[in-house]
Amino acid sequence: MGDDSNQTDFESVVSRRRVLSIAGTVGAMTLAGCSGDSGTSTADGNGDKTAESGVSSVSFVNAIANNPVDHHFNSAASQNFSWAAHRPLFAPFMKYSFTDNEFLLGALSDFQIDGTEVELTFRDDLKWEDGSDWTTDDFEVQLELAKKVENSLWGYLDGYEMNDEKTATLTLSGPTNPKIIKFELTNYFADTKVSTHEQWLDKSAEEYLQWAWEDPVATGFMKFVTKDQQAFEYERNPEFYNADNINFETYLLKYYEGNTPQHQALAAGDQVDAASSLFTPPNTAEQFPDHVVEVNIPAKWGYGIVFNHNDPDFGNRAVRQAIAHVINREELVKNAGPRTKYSTGTPCGIAPRDQEYWLADWLGDFETYGADSSQTDEATTLLEDAGYTKSSGTWQNSNGDVLGGNYYTPAGWTDWTALTNTVVDQLNQFGFDFQISSKPTQDWTGQFSNSNFKIGALYWLPGGSRSSFPYFPLYYQLWATDIGGGHNYREIAESEQTIPSRDGSEMTITPLEVTEKIAQQSSDDEARQFVQQAAWHNHIDLPFLGLVSKFEQSWVTSDEWTNAEKETTNRRVKWPPFWWPQQGELQYSG
Amino acid sequence: MQMSTDTDVNWQSEQTDETIDWRDRLHEGFVLRVYEPALIAWNDRRTQTGLVIVVLYLCMALVDLFGLWRDASTSQAPRMLGAFQNWSYPLGTTQSGVDVLALIIDSTPFILQMVLAGGVWATGVAVIVGTISGYKGGLTDSVITAISDFFMSIPGLPLVIVLGITLEPESPLVLGVILTINYWAGLGRSIRSQVLSIRNESYVEASRAMGTNTVRIIRKDILPNLMPYVLVNFVFAARYTIFAAVALYFLGVLPYTGQNWGITLNYAYNQGALFGLEAIHWLLAPIIAIVGLACGLILLSQGMDRIFNPRVRTRLTGESESVESTPEHTTEIR
Known part of the structure; x- marks a missing residue:
C-alpha cells in the first residue's frame, strides 16, 4: 500500500528480512x-x-x-x-x-x-x-x-x-x-x-x-x-x-x-x-x-542511535545510558539545522512534541539525560560502576577491549553526516573510540539487518503521521521491523525485564506485552497508562537512543x-x- | 695482470696504482646521482616552484602528525565564519563549527599517502610489465600483452566503485592502489613500445653480446632511458589518484572513515556553498588544496625531466658547446 509518509514503510509490507531491508532503505531515503x-x-x-x-x-x-x-x-x-x-x-x-x-x-x-x-x-x-x-x-x-x-x-x-x-x-x-x-x-x-x-x-x-x-x-x-x-x-x-x-x-x-x-x-x-x-x-x-x-x-522521524543488544558492551544498559548522557542533543540541532530540527526532551520512544500529552504527570520523573549538556560525570559513574576503566584517555572493558568500533552512517545524507560527525566527536572526546563508517544506503541498513555492527545511526521513529500515536514508535523500537530485528532486542522485548521504577524501587515489565496493550485500548485515556509504562521502560533500557526529530x-x-x-x-x-x-x-x- | 695474445681481444683496462676508497666512491656517487641532478633541476623555476609546493604539503602533513594545529572537530569554533575574519580560524569554519584549516591539514597525510601509493603502484607495475614485455618479446610479450588488453578493456570507474564498496579500504595506501587498479595497463603498453625501440640500440646489443644478463640490461641500459617518461607518468598517475579519489568521495560512492578533501567538498556542496558567498570559503579551501598539490607535482615533474635530458646534462659538464643554441627539450604535459 502506498504509505502516507513513505511508500515502503516497514511494518506495512512484508516480513522477510531481506525485503524489509530494501523497503526500509527506500522508505528511509524518502523520509x-x-x-x-x-x-x-x-x-x-x-x-x-x-x-x-x-x-x-x-x-x-x-x-x-x-x-x-x-x-x-x-x-x-x-x-x-x-x-x-x-x-x-x-x-x-x-x-x-x-x-x-x-x-x-x-x-x-x-x-x-x-x-x-x-x-x-x-x-x-x-x-x-x-x-x-x-x-x-x-x-x-x-x-x-x-x-x-x-x-x-x-x-x-x-x-x-x-x-x-x-x-x-x-x-x-x-x-x-x-x-x-x-x-x-x-x-x-x-x-x-x-x-x-x-x-x-x-x-x-x-x-x-x-x-x-x-x-x-x-x-x-x-x-x-x-x-x-x-x-x-x-x-x-x-x-x-x-x-x-x-x-x-x-x-x-x-x-x-x-x-x-x-x-x-x-x-x-x-x-x-x-x-x-x-x-x-x-x-x-x-x-x-x-x-x-x-x-x-512534522516528520515524526529523525536521527537516533541503534545498538546491537548482543554486543557484550553495547548490550549493556549502563553503556547505553552513558552514551545518552554524553551526547549534547541541542548541539546536534545547532550543527545540523536549527531551523528544521529539534531535540527530544527525553529519549523514551515517543515523538518529541507528543511527550507532554502522553506522559502527563509522569513526564517530570523521566531522566532527560541532559538535552543541552554533555553529562560526563554521570556517564563516568555509570561506566565505572559497570566495571569499565579509563586508560590513556580511552574507556576499556575488563578484558582490555576498547569501548568503540565502527559507527555506521549513511553516505550522502547531508544533515545526517553533520549529526554523525557531532555525535562521534562528543563520544570520542569523552573517551570512546569510534570511527565513522559511511556506507551507501543499502549497505548501511544491511549492516544492521545482518547484526554486523555494534552501534550506528538509524531513525528512531518509524515516520509519517502514524508516529504521532505512541504505539507505532514504541513497537518499532522493540521490533525494529525495518532492519528485521537485527538489533537483537526482540527476545528481550518478549521477556520480563527488571528496571528501576518511578519511586526508586524495582519493577518488572514485559515491554512487548505492555506496548501491544496500547493498541488494544479504545481511547487515549485508556491507552495512556500503558504508554507511560512502555515509555518508562524505553527510556531506562534504551532499545534505541532517540536524539532529534525534524x-x-x-x-x-x-x-x-x-x-x-x-x-x-x-x-x-x-x-x-x-x-x-x-x-x-x-x-x-x- | 693477465697478458693478451695477438689473437685475443683484451677488454680489461690497464691497472693503475691509484686506489679509490669508499669515501671517494660515496662522494662521486653523491655528486653524480644527487648533487648534479639537483643542480640541474634547481636551475629550472618550475622545479623550484613545484618543490616549494610539495614541501609545503609535506610540512602540512608534519604539522598534523606532530599535532601542531588543532584536530578538526565539530563545535570547536563559531559556526560559518568566513575566511580571514578571525585569525584563530584563518580559513573560516563550517556549519558545524569545524575549523576549515584543520580539516585541510587533517586530510593531508591521508592524501599524500594515497597519492604516493597510487603513483608507485601504477608506474611500478607498468614499468615491470612494459620492460619485460618489450625486451623479452615472444611468448612472454604475447601473454603480458593479452593480460594488459584485458585490464585495459575493463571500465575503470565502475571497477573502482565495485572494489571500493567490496573491500571498504580504510588504508590510504590500499585506496591508492584501488584507484589506479588498471591504470598500469595503458602506461605499460606505452613503455613496451619504447623498450621495443631501445632494445635495438647498439649499446644494448653490445651488452647482450657480452653476455650480460637480462635483469642487468634492463636496469642499466633500458630503464635510465625510460626514466623521464616514467617520472612524468608517475606524476600523472598521482594526479589521477587525487582527482579520482576526490571525485568518488564527492559523489559519496567510496566508504570513508575520516576526513579528506573530497568529503569536505561534498559537505560544502550539499550545505549550499554554491548559493551565495557565505560558505564559499568552505568550498574553495579543498579545491585550492587539490589544485595546489596537482600543480606542484606537475611542475616538479617538468623540472625533473631536465635531469634525464642528456643535452642539459652535457651542457652542465661543459662537454659540448653545440647544445648551447639548442632549444631545451621538455616533456609535453597533456
Whole structure:
C-alpha cells in the first residue's frame, strides 16, 4: 500500500528480512528527503482557459529525484516504486492533518468503529479514469493482496465483508484503538482495480512484489500520460470526484538528480512550482525568491542511535545510558539545522512534541539525560560502576577491549553526516573510540539487518503521521521491523525485564506485552497508562537512543499558484503539492 | 695482470696504482646521482616552484602528525565564519563549527599517502610489465600483452566503485592502489613500445653480446632511458589518484572513515556553498588544496625531466658547446 509518509514503510509490507531491508532503505531515503520528490512546475502553456470548464492550459511542475524510467506505480513493490509518481493518480482513503491533529476523509465518506467492527463507506462518486465506478470488488482485491504481502493492517484484522458496492466492514481480531486503524488507512489509496490486479491473487507474494506496474488506471486528480528520462507527465482526470478543484491541464514530475539541482531550480524562481520533500540548509533557503514558500510539517522521524543488544558492551544498559548522557542533543540541532530540527526532551520512544500529552504527570520523573549538556560525570559513574576503566584517555572493558568500533552512517545524507560527525566527536572526546563508517544506503541498513555492527545511526521513529500515536514508535523500537530485528532486542522485548521504577524501587515489565496493550485500548485515556509504562521502560533500557526529530520541508510557489493559508487544516498535510490540488487549495492564478 | 695474445681481444683496462676508497666512491656517487641532478633541476623555476609546493604539503602533513594545529572537530569554533575574519580560524569554519584549516591539514597525510601509493603502484607495475614485455618479446610479450588488453578493456570507474564498496579500504595506501587498479595497463603498453625501440640500440646489443644478463640490461641500459617518461607518468598517475579519489568521495560512492578533501567538498556542496558567498570559503579551501598539490607535482615533474635530458646534462659538464643554441627539450604535459 502506498504509505502516507513513505511508500515502503516497514511494518506495512512484508516480513522477510531481506525485503524489509530494501523497503526500509527506500522508505528511509524518502523520509530523509533523499528520494527527491520535490516538485516544481513553471506554468508552461499560455494560460488560456477553455470556455466550458475554466481549466487553464498550464502545467504544474513538481521536482523529483527519481529517474522516471526506473520507477513504476506498484505501491506494494519492494523496489523502484515511486511514491511521488503514485500520489497524483490515486485518491487516498484518508489523510492526517498536523495542523489540527485530525483525520481528513478522501475516498472514504465515512468511518465508523463499533467494538471489533469497522464500517467503511466510500464516496458514491469515486470513479476510475475510464468512467467506471470504483466498487468494493476492487477493495476486496486490494485487501487480499495486502494479506498476501502481510501488510500491517492485517495485524489487526480477522476478516472483512463487503456490504454493497460502496460499503465494507472490517472485522478486528480484538479490541483495537480506532486511531491505529485510521493511521493504517492513511497508507491506503484507491489504487487497486480488479481488471489490473486480480491476476496477482493466484501468484506468489514474491512475484507480486516484483511487478513493475507501468500503465496505471487513475482514481485521483490526474491520469497518467507518459514518462521518459526527464519527467512523469499527467493530465487532468475529469472523473476525479473533486475535478472541479483542478483548474490546470497537466502535471509534471520533473526529474532532478539530487538535492542541489532542485535547490538551483527553486532558486531560479521560474523552473519549478514545487518540491514535495527537500531538505534545504538555511543559507540555501535564504537564496530562494520570496514567492517560494516553505511548508514545515512534522516528520515524526529523525536521527537516533541503534545498538546491537548482543554486543557484550553495547548490550549493556549502563553503556547505553552513558552514551545518552554524553551526547549534547541541542548541539546536534545547532550543527545540523536549527531551523528544521529539534531535540527530544527525553529519549523514551515517543515523538518529541507528543511527550507532554502522553506522559502527563509522569513526564517530570523521566531522566532527560541532559538535552543541552554533555553529562560526563554521570556517564563516568555509570561506566565505572559497570566495571569499565579509563586508560590513556580511552574507556576499556575488563578484558582490555576498547569501548568503540565502527559507527555506521549513511553516505550522502547531508544533515545526517553533520549529526554523525557531532555525535562521534562528543563520544570520542569523552573517551570512546569510534570511527565513522559511511556506507551507501543499502549497505548501511544491511549492516544492521545482518547484526554486523555494534552501534550506528538509524531513525528512531518509524515516520509519517502514524508516529504521532505512541504505539507505532514504541513497537518499532522493540521490533525494529525495518532492519528485521537485527538489533537483537526482540527476545528481550518478549521477556520480563527488571528496571528501576518511578519511586526508586524495582519493577518488572514485559515491554512487548505492555506496548501491544496500547493498541488494544479504545481511547487515549485508556491507552495512556500503558504508554507511560512502555515509555518508562524505553527510556531506562534504551532499545534505541532517540536524539532529534525534524520538520519535513515542502516547497511550493505563490507567484502563479494559490496556497493553503497558514494554520488552516489543509496547510500541514503530507504532501502539499499532492493534497492541496484535491482540496482546491492549489490552483492556477496566473 | 693477465697478458693478451695477438689473437685475443683484451677488454680489461690497464691497472693503475691509484686506489679509490669508499669515501671517494660515496662522494662521486653523491655528486653524480644527487648533487648534479639537483643542480640541474634547481636551475629550472618550475622545479623550484613545484618543490616549494610539495614541501609545503609535506610540512602540512608534519604539522598534523606532530599535532601542531588543532584536530578538526565539530563545535570547536563559531559556526560559518568566513575566511580571514578571525585569525584563530584563518580559513573560516563550517556549519558545524569545524575549523576549515584543520580539516585541510587533517586530510593531508591521508592524501599524500594515497597519492604516493597510487603513483608507485601504477608506474611500478607498468614499468615491470612494459620492460619485460618489450625486451623479452615472444611468448612472454604475447601473454603480458593479452593480460594488459584485458585490464585495459575493463571500465575503470565502475571497477573502482565495485572494489571500493567490496573491500571498504580504510588504508590510504590500499585506496591508492584501488584507484589506479588498471591504470598500469595503458602506461605499460606505452613503455613496451619504447623498450621495443631501445632494445635495438647498439649499446644494448653490445651488452647482450657480452653476455650480460637480462635483469642487468634492463636496469642499466633500458630503464635510465625510460626514466623521464616514467617520472612524468608517475606524476600523472598521482594526479589521477587525487582527482579520482576526490571525485568518488564527492559523489559519496567510496566508504570513508575520516576526513579528506573530497568529503569536505561534498559537505560544502550539499550545505549550499554554491548559493551565495557565505560558505564559499568552505568550498574553495579543498579545491585550492587539490589544485595546489596537482600543480606542484606537475611542475616538479617538468623540472625533473631536465635531469634525464642528456643535452642539459652535457651542457652542465661543459662537454659540448653545440647544445648551447639548442632549444631545451621538455616533456609535453597533456
